[in-house]
Amino acid sequence: MxxxxxxxxxxxxxxxxxxxxxxxxxxxxxxxxxxxxxxxxxxxxxxxxxxxxxxxxxxxxxxxxxxxxxxxxxxxxxxxxxxxxxxxxxxxxxxxxxxxxxxxxxxxxxxxxxxxxxxxSRNFSVGINLLENLVKQAAKTLSDDVDIEVFELHHRHKIDAPSGTALMIGEAIAQAKGWDHDEVAVFDRSQDEHEKSQKEIGYSVMRGGDIVGEHTAYFAAEGERLELTHKASSxxxxxxxxxxxxxxxxxxxxxxxxxxxxxxxx
Missing domain, CATH: 3.40.50.720 (NAD(P)-binding Rossmann-like Domain)
Known part of the structure; x- marks a missing residue:
């Protein structure tokens, strides 16, 4: 005990x-x-x-x-x-x-x-920690011509944005790719005047209501898209x-x- x-x-x-x-x-x-x-x-x-x-x-x-x-x-x-x-x-x-x-x-x-x-840990969910391993496998397996994005949703009381879990997912992808996360992470494109690089990880955030937590890693290529998602309901x-x-x-x-x-x- x-x-x-x-x-x-x-x-x-x-x-x-x-x-x-x-x-x-x-x-x-x-x-x-x-x-x-x-x-x-x-x-x-x-x-x-x-x-x-x-x-x-x-x-x-x-x-x-x-x-x-x-x-x-x-x-x-x-x-x-x-x-x-x-x-x-x-x-x-x-x-x-x-x-x-x-x-x-x-x-x-x-x-x-x-x-x-x-x-x-930024997230103690068993499912999220399994997702961390899955995004690493996807990042290693897919070619370098995919666009990678991380999207997360939380309740309105959540202060940090992006969430620690979203960053954990992005860092896992960067590690698998051999990238420096701080160099490839993009949190704001409002001032960009060029198209998206495929050597970057974009983050999108939503805050609202009583959403406990949802996280999706997107791997978008020409002709197909892989989405790995975890949703917490409690x-x-x-x-x-x-x-x-x-x-x-x-x-x-x-x-x-x-x-x-x-x-x-x-």
């Missing part, structure tokens, strides 16, 4: 993570953390997510409880960095699904992973993947892992 703590447990994703930790057969919810002085401190988590009146109460994020085996963070970059420092102080393994991280943030994660085991998909990663991470040596490692894809 893996005892899990959730940072940002009162947020939209935090609530689902708490539920996923509770319903998993090999994990337990050991702690649910919220900001200092939050009104929910002392309230039972199960009551908050309509799972009963007993169980773990929300507590301050300042200190990780001793019985926590792994903590999960799906907050914002500023919060993640604070929680990372807390995990380092306690030597607690950490699963991170926070997106919108900068290159500097990633360097900080890499340094932290020299002291604690960390699983970082945040529970990501939460279950993160909880699975947490159970996998328990007792792992220090290092920076991804969901590809968790699933045995590499």
């Amino acid at each position: 893996t005892n899990i703590a959730i940072f940002g447990a009162n947020g939209r994703m935090g609530k689902v993570l708490c539920e996923a930790a509770l319903i998993s057969g090999n994990t337990s919810l050991a702690a649910a953390y919220v900001r200092d002085q939050h009104d929910l401190i002392g309230t039972k988590v199960q009551h908050f997510i309509n799972q009963g009146e007993t169980g773990v109460a929300f507590s301050t994020e300042a200190v990780i409880a001793e019985d926590v085996d792994v903590a999960i963070d799906f907050t914002l970059p500023a919060g993640m960095k604070k929680h990372l420092a807390t995990a380092l102080a306690r030597k607690t393994p950490l699963v991170i699904g926070t997106t919108g991280l900068t290159a500097e943030d990633m360097t900080e994660l890499e340094q932290a992973a020299k002291h604690i085991p960390i699983v970082f 945040k529970m998909t990501f939460a279950k993947g993160a909880v699975r990663a947490a159970a996998w991470l328990k007792d792992k040596p220090v290092g920076l892992y991804t969901m590809q490692d968790v699933l045995g894809f590499r």
Whole structure:
């Protein structure tokens, strides 16, 4: 049994993570953390997510409880960095699904992973991680005269655009092609005065309603088009993947892992 703590447990994703930790057969919810002085401190988590009146109460994020085996963070970059420092102080393994991280943030994660085991992924869905492998295969197999585009849709509350998952897909394609992603990624064509190059990956974004997440990689050639799509209909998909990663991470040596490692894809 893996005892899990959730940072940002009162947020939209935090609530689902708490539920996923509770319903998993090999994990337990050991702690649910919220900001200092939050009104929910002392309230039972199960009551908050309509799972009963007993169980773990929300507590301050300042200190990780001793019985926590792994903590999960799906907050914002500023919060993640604070929680990372807390995990380092306690030597607690950490699963991170926070997106919108900068290159500097990633360097900080890499340094932290020299002291604690960390699983970082922009998307913890099993299907998305399979899609990552499929787009690599398509990029390697198809000739260089195809046009490559990545299109993603999310709910109106999604802040980063393109999404971390869209970038993960584009980076996988670039890696398979032997391209430098930063050199071939195109996010805005409004000022372009030339036709599309076939050595580029274009990104398109839609935000609206309550769309959980949809991602499509397009490989368009003369006479045919390959579309590889993943559609998520529930945040529970990501939460279950993160909880699975947490159970996998328990007792792992220090290092920076991804969901590809968790699933045995590499």
